[in-house]
Amino acid sequence: MTKVFLIAGEASGDVLGARLIAALRAQREGLEFSGIGGARMAEAGLESIFPMQELAVMGLAEILPRIFALKRRINQTIETIKAIRPDIVVTIDSPGFCLRVLKGISGTGITRIHYVAPQVWAWRQERVKHYPGLWDELLCLLPFEPAFFAPHGLNPVFVGHPVLESGANKGDAARFRAQHNISADAVPVVLMPGSRVTETSRLLPVFRQTMVRLSARIPKLQPVLAAAAGVAEAVAAQTKDWPVPPIIVRDVATRYDAFAAAQAALTKSGTSTLELAMAGVPMAVTYRVNPVSAMLARRMIKVKHVAMINLLAGGELVPELLQQDCTPAKLSETLHGLITNQAAAATQRAGFAAALESLHAPAGTPSAAAAARVLARLGTSGNQAP
Template identity: 35%
Template sequence: MVAGETSGDLLAGLLMGGMKVCWPNMQAAGIGGPRMAAQGFEAWWPHDKLAVRGYVEVLRHYRGISRIRAQLAERLLQQRPDAFIGVDAPDFNLGLEARLKAAGIKAIHFVCPSIWAWRGNRVKKIAASTDHVLCLFPFEPELLRSHGIAATYVGHPLADAIPLQAPRAAARAALGLPEQAPVVAVLPGSRRSEIAMIAPVFLQTVALLARQRPDLRFVLPVVPGLRELVEPLLRQHAPDAPLTLLDGRSHEALAACDVTLIASGTATLEAALFKRPMVIAYRMNGLTWQLMKRMAYQPWVGLPNILCRDFVVPERIQEAAQPATLAADVLAWLDAPARMAAVTGRFDELHHLLRRDTGRTATDAIAQILDQS
């Protein structure tokens, strides 16, 4: 298995939980993180070696990443596992899967690359590289099958892992937050590049909100290993704000909050599953943004908006992500209880749609693929 970043590690860990029920003696190894390790995964390389987003950023790390992929391919071709599962990270995994598939090793890709959003030409590479795709969203299998790609809708494992009713009071008690105070969860991303680009503007927004609404409380979950990046930024941009840094614990932060200021990515889906109104923002290298913007097929960037096919929550990308704008967006949620209730209802419908016991459903699909050998 290969999971290339924090979100992939989370998905793979949840998938492995279902697989181990079916195959208690399953052995899994490759590239992964702590959630996979908790399921008995043997990480030959840590997942953060691949946690790079954007064309310009990838170029800086291209040689190291290519070296890892070549070494991993040689090792897998020697050991010949029953199956290889690439978890997201298509730019890394599809090339690896193509090589393994050509050698007769079953190549399964978990998470359909977002060809419906951008880079639709990748569908040919998916067809050449994979034996089967496990899809998180219900509209994806039909799209893939129209291109001759075998696929199964397995739901989203986060929809199984996150309760239908978020434990708000318990989460606040666990985090030491007052029961009645309005709470904003601040999630600036899980990659170093995201912290560098997004955390400063998020913390400037926090400082502005704290001045405008002294009763607000803030929590900021920090991915393990990135605290040393966040703490100096906090001292620089929001030294006096009532903000608590958390070591991980993003789910508790989302359960405890009233609204979240959040970087675009998998975390936005987690926030939706916790039924939390949000303000989505993102900043990246300017050249990367220009390239991605030209290849986009849809007006939405955030997963909740893409899945709802509507701007149910605001998106502020690149220069639109300014502290004054983000602060106004956050307050617009807090000052509109009816609007918050309406989006909660949309997210509840989404949660039920994505809840499919992904671990069991995906394991059943994998078992059928192996039986075809």
């Protein structure tokens, strides 16, 4: 058996890992998987050596109280890899954890691939000088990333963005309305507060007041909260007393049905903006972190926009309401405009199609392209050409 050790540290990486496992199995038999993952990777057959949710923290102020626990998990992961001697290690995103693990196993002779390039092109670009030697190949999701990493000898390969395989554009609006008894004149608005407890705890109180304000202007408003697996119970507890009761969606298929029914969305920055864009949902992007983390980030960010869909579009296609602009007054006003101004919504949808076109893999699906690169590093291209 060929041993493949995969590491994902958050919900989006868990999805990528599950799709990668499926694509690898489709291209080659006799693969054995182990590592760290969440529910999706578990469904694909990976038994995590510890709960992935322990790694899902973000921001300096949020990480500091857990630094020693995270260090122990890093050391545990390194020792596990050295003990089982996998044929290849594939780390997925989560650079704060994964790159430390990669450094810890350097010199072992184990082939290493990092999947999802660190976004140092966006902030702290000087970090790129620390990467040579950490991996044998870097699998990039965004078309502009290889040009940034190649001059540093980091072997970048663009494989396309797996969001294109998500099915986010195939939801069923009628099914969602029927399932939740939503009237024909109701106005569903999707809320996506993130996949980390640190994110949801900061954003949900703001979302609550935003819905209160918006419902005063749109009486048939129906909030729909998309809750990631690792925070679903916490989200349910935090929203049980909302004056405008939200529908809480926990599984992916129902979330995409909600997208199809939604007239607008409010989401944190990240892959969620690409999913919503695929579904053609007009959106506003917001985020709020600890003020200390925000102050440090502002000094280091090198790009004009934080929303992935805006970066691909090359401009502010969707509004970004961050930190001091993440207020119920501003968020509700922006959502009201998206719901009532059909021209603004149409402009966003047209921009989505153009931006998403650049995410296609050079050949085949993004997950198949990534799997082919993994197998090529193992000395075979499997049943499909890379």
